Amino acid sequence: MEKNQSNNWYALYTKSRAEKKVLEQFNQMGIQAYLPLKRTLRQWSDRKKWVETPVINSYIFVNIPEDDYRRVFEAHGVVAYVSNKGKAAAIPDHEIEAMRRAIENHLEFNMEANRLKKGQVVTVTSGPLEGIKGEVLEVQGNKKLHLQISHIGYTLVVDLADATFKKAD
DSSP states (O other): OOOOOOOEEEEEEEOTTOHHHHHHHHHHHTOEEEOOEEEEEEEOSSOEEEEEEESSTTEEEEEEOGGGGGGGGGSTTEEEEOEETTEEOEEOHHHHHHHHHHHHTTOOSOOBOSSOOTTOEEEEOSSTTTTOEEEEEEEOSSSEEEEEETTTTEEEEEEOTTOOEEEOO
16 A cells, blocks of 8 residues: 655764765665755865865755655664654755755855844745745844754854845745
8 A cells, every 4th residue: 555645854963974975875775865065175285175065064864754764774874863852853845945055056154134133034035045934043234144944953044145035924
């Protein structure tokens, strides 16, 4: 009997510096995964080199049905789910999408907003993050918004000099 269930995004802890290897294994296993990466310039004694490093160390995100909960542990380097009260915490699609858009559009990780107040829920109405909703955790300057990525204790701070905002409905 076939079950009709939807997939949810979950955050996983990985062993230190194992994020890319875990991503490769998930790709081979057919598990949809997202590893947010940023390009950074690293300095060695004899050279400089651009490298891609995880935005959040030791974290990777998977989009799976609840029935595949245990399957992720087949990948070497997976430590545990980010959980709340012993159960893997589902992450809303819009939070993963906000992170993906910020990274794909090479945005500086800081968001600002005009006349927004702490605790207010807003929708970005223009720019690469158009349509993304988030809670204002802090306001810095004119165009800096802190978007909470729930359940993992991180905040994405995106600088949107040319974006506009409206209060969410």
